[in-house]
Amino acid sequence: MDTTTKYACALIPGLPLQALRRVQPEVGDCPLAIVHGHGSKALIVNASRAALQAGIFLGMSPVQAKSIAPAVILRSVSERVIDSARQALIDVAFSFSPNVMPLGGDSVVLDMTGLFSMYPSPHSFAAAIEATITKAGLMARIGIANGPRLARVAAKAGLGVISGQEATAIANLPVSALEPSEKLLQTLISLGITSVGQLASLGSGIGDRLGLEAVNLQILARGKDVLVLDPIAPNKTFQEAVDLEWTIDRIEQLSFLMSASIERLVLRLDSHNLVPSILIVSLNLEPVGEHIVSAHPAAPTADIRSLSNLVRRAIEKDPPPAPVLGFSLQAEGAPAIPVQGDLFGVPMPNPRELGALLGRLGVLAGADSVGAPDDDGAIVPFAPRRLPQSRPSLGQRPMILAARRLAELPKVQVSLKQDGRPSYVYGGGLSGPINRAAGPWGVEKGWWTEQPVKGANWDVEVAQHGVYRLWHDFISDQWFIESVWD
Incomplete structure (x- = not known):
């Protein structure tokens, strides 16, 4: 092998x-x-x-x-x-x-x-x-x-x-194929050495007459390569430039050329598994000068149509003061919106399709008007909690408790501390001291009806029993077991 x-x-x-x-x-x-x-x-x-x-x-x-x-x-x-x-x-x-x-x-x-x-x-x-x-x-x-x-x-x-088969394959090539310096090339030709094979067949004393470059060139001609690869780092910013032979003073013409440049940028970013997150347009003005406009998608997206419309709106909002002779378009790359699928959960949206959707919404409504609703810090019972930004793997999944709501709410007696927090519960098949209590979460609804509801929920940990959610009805001043945390 x-x-x-x-x-x-x-x-x-x-x-x-x-x-x-x-x-x-x-x-x-x-x-x-x-x-x-x-x-x-x-x-x-x-x-x-x-x-x-x-x-x-x-x-x-x-x-x-x-x-x-x-x-x-x-x-x-x-x-x-x-x-x-x-x-x-x-x-x-x-x-x-x-x-x-x-x-x-x-x-x-x-x-x-x-x-x-x-x-x-x-x-x-x-x-x-x-x-x-x-x-x-x-x-x-x-x-x-x-x-x-x-x-x-x-x-x-x-x-x-x-x-x-390097030595055999390159033997019939002209010696210029090895790309020597112009001075060495002319010297070799003057000596009658015109092919790679002729250079390879010369004796080892070539260095005494022609120097170190000739020695390295002969090694290459014999099918050996001493060059060590010196890798570079991948690009972090990506740029496309267009120079024109004429001037442009209409946004429609400029948008057409800009769309082609955006398409080339998206293709380049895709080779790094990235999508554009910021676009910076530098317009070259006639006769001299530069006009810079930036566009920020609502989310990293590879949707060319959305990015083109976004750049066009940015230029329309801040138009160049003179005709345009050319432009450069620079993009910063970011990973697509990360979404970790779950084998046992519901199907997750395609990250690129989600980014394209957010990008289009950003063009229509503005980047600052696109996002997810967030709570204002108020405590509301049974309100769905916000989804985490990342989904843990199966081995890292945190324990999540589920509340099992009871069909008939058993009535219980609850003793309170001086500060009004529950300290002991008994009745309904449950009896014991309360180790920890969280609450109260007040609820008031239907106050305009004949059967208004007003009360508060408490989550309590009962010694040697588990965690329960209690309901305190303020109108009747009675306590009930509302649900059990499994």
């Missing part, structure tokens, strides 16, 4: 291009090129397949691109939009493994220890994580190997699963 630790790498080719398509899916099939820089320093850094087929190549200027392919769409992508896509990739990785590390800026590596009990083979795992990344709005290449850097090489070259 192979006990070697395996690593999976998910790499997003053309990350800036995919980040733009993720927030502007309407440009998906168009010839699209990403521009980096301004003025005379602007260059094409990414291009779609349609743009490449039209004659666009990386490194050309926007002016050259438009002269060759007038139909090409030129866009610049801000770092915050790229970072949102990068964080979405990291969120997907955390939904599969707790040990995750970004590598190279456009990929993430995760430790696959313990995952093969859920996935029968590395290929099935690769298919599962690729499908989840696609659902998040990105297209990824997956590589699996016995080291983090080897997994990245496999992903970038499209080799897939090479675990256990």
